[in-house]
Amino acid sequence: MGRVLVRAGHQVTVIALATAGEPATSDDAGIRVHRVRPGNLHWYIYRMPGIGDLISLFVRELEYSSALYRQALSLHRLYAFDLIEGTETGAFWVAHRLKEVPLVIRLHGEHYTLHKYTPDLTLTAGIRLSRLLQRMSMRRARLLISPSRAHAREVSTELGSNCPPVEIIPNCVESPRILRYDAEGRDDATVLFAGRLEQCKAVPVLLAAAGHVLRECSSARFVLAGAPHPTLASGEIDALIRHHALDGHIELIGHVPREQLDWWYRRATICVLPSYYETFGISALEAMANGVPVVATSVGGLPEVVQHGVVGLLVAPGNAPALAEAILRLLKDPETRRQMGLAGLTRSRTDFDALGTTEKTVNAYGRILGR
Secondary structure, eight states: OHHHHTTTTTTOOEEEEEOOOSSSEEEEEEEEEEEOOOHHHHHHTTTTTHHHHHHHHHHHHHHHHHHHHHHHHHHHHHHHHHEEEOOOOEEEEHHHHHSSSOOEEEEEOOOOHHHHHOOOOOOOHHHHHHHHHHHHHHHHOOOEEEEEEEHHHHHHHHHHGOOOOOEEOOOOOOOOOOOOOOOOTOSSEEEEEOOSSSSSGGGHHHHHHHHHHHHHHHEEEEEEEBBTTTBBBBBHHHHHHHTOOOOTEEEEEEOOOHHHHHHHHOOEEEEEEEESSSSOOOHHHHHHTTTOOOOSSSSSTEEEEEBTTTTTTOOOOOHHHHHHHHHHHHHHHHHHHHHHHHHHHHHHHHHOHHHHHHHHHHHHHHHHTTO
């Protein structure tokens, strides 16, 4: 979206967290990128027995927001920002100290909501304390932007009477250059999962469903494209693969850079997203933009992206047999896959294109600024 804003004549500055090997500043197609390094005190606190779990996330929130605030203040003196957009994480000091610049927070979903809906995770004191800071930031924003109606309701209920206005602006993808749906080059029975290997993505449920699928479709192959996550140990994943007899039928390919992910989508027969909660479900939209039918859960914003029976199938969360049944239904029906793939390709371009999302965002900015 930033590139579209630049092409429309706007000036865009991005403040990002620095990673090893990246320059402090750079230009990305006209977008000024400034990278900051927050403090690392939270990491040391996390390793302290007794209080690590309690306050490390809280301290991290303060460290991130302090680094982002200092950089934003410095750049505001240079560029005189009309508006600042941030996320729930890291907005605390900007919201409380840089009051002369209107703040918009785009909701992406945080530990609190994901843990709230995931059965095997708990809302620890540390997560609750961190969320307290985020709530304080959101209540001081001029506008919240939610990618789905479902998540807007979730956050509005959480913030109560002090919730600022919430605007629904769906996420978007820059559509690949696919001019028409074409099944050529796709595998016959490859099920792709694209996302972190974590509990809230219901990876254990997916592995259980894979076992059910293989009993009826021995040629099925499951590809999991995503980085490991602390909520699901690699040893636990290996044990589940052995338990469900998935050896030889599953491939863990790790994190795949965004520019390489389209290749996997174009090979996939179907894409699966079995999450317990999604604010939107960007993996589902990416699959649709590549003409891949989607099997997903009916949670959060997913039903607003995946039209049941049109671009894919929706099942209840945490239900491995139902997930397997939906996967098998599509694996056995190439004509339905073709129709759903075509419908998803069309929907991704008409309802979730970058130009439309940018226009809605600019209009929302204009209302805040009185333009």
